[in-house]
Amino acid sequence: MRVLPKTLIAAAVFGVAAAAQAAPQVVQVTGTASVTNVAAAADGFVPTNGTQWDTNSAFWTGAGALTFKLDQAYRLSALSLTADWNDFYRFSVSTDGVNFAQLVTVTGYADQPAGVNVGWGQVTMPVSFAPTQLAYQYVRLQSLAGDGSYSVGEVSFSGTAAPVPEPSTLAFMAAGLGVVGFVARRRRA
Ligand SMILES: [Ca+2]
Numbered sequence: 502m503r504v505l506p507k508t509l510i511a512a513a514v515f516g517v518a519a520a521a522q523a524a525p526q527v528v529q530v531t532g533t534a535s536v537t538n539v540a541a542a543a544d545g546f547v548p549t550n551g552t553q554w555d556t557n558s559a560f561w562t563g564a565g566a567l568t569f570k571l572d573q574a575y576r577l578s579a580l581s582l583t584a585d586w587n588d589f590y591r592f593s594v595s596t597d598g599v600n601f602a603q604l605v606t607v608t609g610y611a612d613q614p615a616g617v618n619v620g621w622g623q624v625t626m627p628v629s630f631a632p633t634q635l636a637y638q639y640v641r642l643q644s645l646a647g648d649g650s651y652s653v654g655e656v657s658f659s660g661t662a663a664p665v666p667e668p669s670t671l672a673f674m675a676a677g678l679g680v681v682g683f684v685a686r687r688r689r690a
């Protein structure tokens with residue numbers, strides 16, 4: 502068997518690691534008709550804690566939802582929500598943008614961070630949940646309950662990319678992993 506250099510193996514392994522560290526990027530955000538200023542929910546600008554609820558935010562009253570499309574599918578591990586903190590929200594995930602399943606609910610009152618003392622307005626709340634087994638490209642946020650006035654200043658996501666390598670990269674990685682497998686077989690022998 503032709504022996505590939507160790508640098509090739511290292512490069513193949515590094516390629517996997519680099520793909521896994523890509524951060525989810527929101528490429529599109531859409532809202533129901535009730536939502537004003539939809540784009541503010543994912544424009545990269547995070548309102549400071551205590552910012553008025555309808556300033557630099559997507560906001561609505563009553564029922565409403567925002568749908569975030571990521572640049573590719575991710576196994577999600579956490580998210581950050583800057584929102585009117587005295588309300589409840591639900592996050593759901595989808596692979597196709599059509600069928601959504603609940604990921605986590607956020608109970609605003611309980612999640613008000615220590616040391617932040619605002620009677621109302623936006624607060625950034627880290628939202629934790631068990632990392633998803635599947636990779637999702639769509640995330641939906643809905644208002645659940647509260648005072649009837651809802652707002653989202655920014656949502657950002659953490660997760661692991663489901664690798665979609667270029668064909669050339671795939672062949673490169675297969676070659677490297679083939680050597681790793683060959684070494685493993687030799688060690689078992
Ligand atoms: Ca924003």
Ligand SMILES: [Ca+2]
Pocket residue numbers: 585586587588647648649650651652
């Ligand atoms: Ca509210």
